[in-house]
Amino acid sequence: MAMPLLADSARPTPHELGHEQTEYTDLLRQFDQPGACVVCLDPSLTVQQANREFFRQFDDASADVCGRDFCDLVHPSVQQALKRQFIRLLDGSRHRFTTHVVAVGADGAAFPSALTAVAVREGSAHVASILVVLRPTAGGEEVDMVTHRKKLLTETEARILEGIAAGLSTVPLASRLYLSRQGVEYHVTRLLRKLRVPNRAALVSRAYSIGVLNVGCWPPKIVDDFVK
Numbered sequence: 001m002a003m004p005l006l007a008d009s010a011r012p013t014p015h016e017l018g019h020e021q022t023e024y025t026d027l028l029r030q031f032d033q034p035g036a037c038v039v040c041l042d043p044s045l046t047v048q049q050a051n052r053e054f055f056r057q058f059d060d061a062s063a064d065v066c067g068r069d070f071c072d073l074v075h076p077s078v079q080q081a082l083k084r085q086f087i088r089l090l091d092g093s094r095h096r097f098t099t100h101v102v103a104v105g106a107d108g109a110a111f112p113s114a115l116t117a118v119a120v121r122e123g124s125a126h127v128a129s130i131l132v133v134l135r136p137t138a139g140g141e142e143v144d145m146v147t148h149r150k151k152l153l154t155e156t157e158a159r160i161l162e163g164i165a166a167g168l169s170t171v172p173l174a175s176r177l178y179l180s181r182q183g184v185e186y187h188v189t190r191l192l193r194k195l196r197v198p199n200r201a202a203l204v205s206r207a208y209s210i211g212v213l214n215v216g217c218w219p220p221k222i223v224d225d226f227v228k
Helices: 021-031 052-057 076-090 155-165 170-177 181-195 200-209
Strands: 037-041 047-050 096-104 110-122 126-136
Touching: 037 052, 052 126, 076 096, 076 110, 076 126, 155 170, 155 181, 155 200, 170 181, 181 200
Parallel strands: none
Antiparallel strands: 037 047, 037 126, 096 110, 110 126
């Protein structure tokens, strides 16, 4: 099967983008950066076309990647926040955004990236497609995150971790979850051992760093994929 590559000829013109010339020039500079992954999405955020670097990063499997929801290619902890950004593009609230995400390759390797997305419009309002540029950061190195939807936490542990991340101490947690103080401390100890950290502050930091807690969500919420 031939790869649906996003060639130079597929780049939109300034008129098609409907942007200021300076913004378009800035976008082109990102396209030309070595190692940049470029992908074209339809309004449903489905992958339609991409460049060779994008397919290389996702295991050269164009048949597996094209037709997928782009948000499925990023870590679950950042999916909700990223979807909110895309919705603002689609409803016209903004025409571009830049954010940091953690993409997940076909082998489950997680790599942090700077993402820029631009709405390509037909006329003055309708979004025909979205161009996305992913540029790996931190030297492109993999990060230590849970990526295989491992059932890491029990339901009780998840609720306790959410409470700790929200700043609750033992007594309010016990009252909220209908547990004794000793019961809460037992589960906290299990969490500390499971995530290999010495205290509650480190527990929350570790949970965010490995992607167990959703990014950009308050009150804190555990990613459902990691709850038994």
